[in-house]
Amino acid sequence: MAVLAGRLARRWCFGLLRSPTQVPALGLHAGSPTMRTSQKDFNDAVSQVKLLKEDPGNEVKLKLYALYKQATEGPCNVPKPGMLDFINKTKWDAWNALGSLSKEAARQKYVDLVSSLSTSSKSPSPETPAADRKPPEGNSLVVTSEDGITTIRLNRPTKKNALTTQMYHDIIAALQAASKDESTITVLTGSGDYYCSGNDLTNFTHLSAGGLEEMARSGEVLLRDFVDCLIDFPKPLVAVVNGPAVGISVTILGLFDVVYATDRATFHTPFSHLGQSPEGCSSYTFPKIMGSSKAAEMLLFGKKLTAQEACARGLVTEVFPDGTFQKEVWARLKAYSKLPPNALRISKQIIRKQEKEKLHAVNAEESSVLRERWLSDECMNAIASFLSRKAKL
């Protein structure tokens, strides 16, 4: 637990340790014992950190933090933060690990480390081939409108379309826009071999100053807003499940009007494995769709369904062979999109009306329970395990 929590904490530091004095293990550059570093060299290095063009990463920031503290205050002299105060405990551990290193030696190591960073973070030369440069990750969500269909496409194929916090916000905005646009039908689908791997587990590493509690609180609000938006969506909402689906991308399917899946798709809700609990109104919609014992096998024990099983249980409308999936599904959707939009809207309203209040209440309760779950040891250990690459589904 301690090791995993430490790893998670290190990830959680990311984005929080922004200034050099707040930032980051030990002697990447031991420095020459005979070389003396002046206070001015040290001050210059502190200023230089602010000018670094690239984020040096958490490990380095933690080293810088510890060396700065040792250089300015000497050996660690403050009480150890509590177990759950991950960030301050990680910083304390890094500083304390420097033991009785002298202030002067710490200054030297700090200056050496900054100097190595300055060299390695120089801008790429004009000769650097474009192919060797890492493209920025943008357009995680692509929204298009054509033939009466607005398509919201999850577009992070290298991360199996895991949903970042920003993507939840963007999907909400896209749904709001689609509810008012000219289109008749709205589709959610994914790019690449996955439909979606669920919540991006690194969302848990982006802590603000309010720490874990704040992360859980804002997560609850965002989750509730996201699911509310699906509950209230006024037009036919179709999921085109182009590959495996995990977590929240599965649970919300009960709020869609139609779900088409390739025969390569699987449906997996590993909440207990993650120390979490069901969301997306699945605690209500799944028992209703497939009966309580089948729903329990999925939501409690994380049974992964094939597309055919999901179809037999009523979660999926129809399964198509992977080779013809895109062609068949889009041809069908194009035909449906020619139906009178107002009739579709009104019919959907009648079908869903009786349930709306219930669904909003279920959503509020599920989101509130999840907030507590996110603060639990079970959940933290599971996420730390994934982030340290020890656990996969």
Ligand SMILES: CCCCC/C=C/CC(=O)SCCNC(=O)CCNC(=O)[C@H](O)C(C)(C)COP(=O)(O)OP(=O)(O)OC[C@H]1O[C@@H](n2cnc3c(N)ncnc32)[C@H](O)[C@@H]1OP(=O)(O)O
């Ligand atoms: C507002 C907040 C709301 C929160 C609502 C709560 C929702 C609950 C859930 O959604 S629970 C489900 C969470 N998802 C998971 O637990 C899935 C975790 N991922 C995996 O187990 C596997 O990655 C896999 C089975 C999906 C795919 O395995 P495969 O071996 O085919 O591929 P890789 O593991 O190598 O993955 C490729 C890269 O994608 C990254 N990645 C995949 N899924 C996620 C994810 N959910 N979160 C973050 N990152 C993910 C993976 O780390 C690889 O990245 P890398 O190449 O940089 O290592």
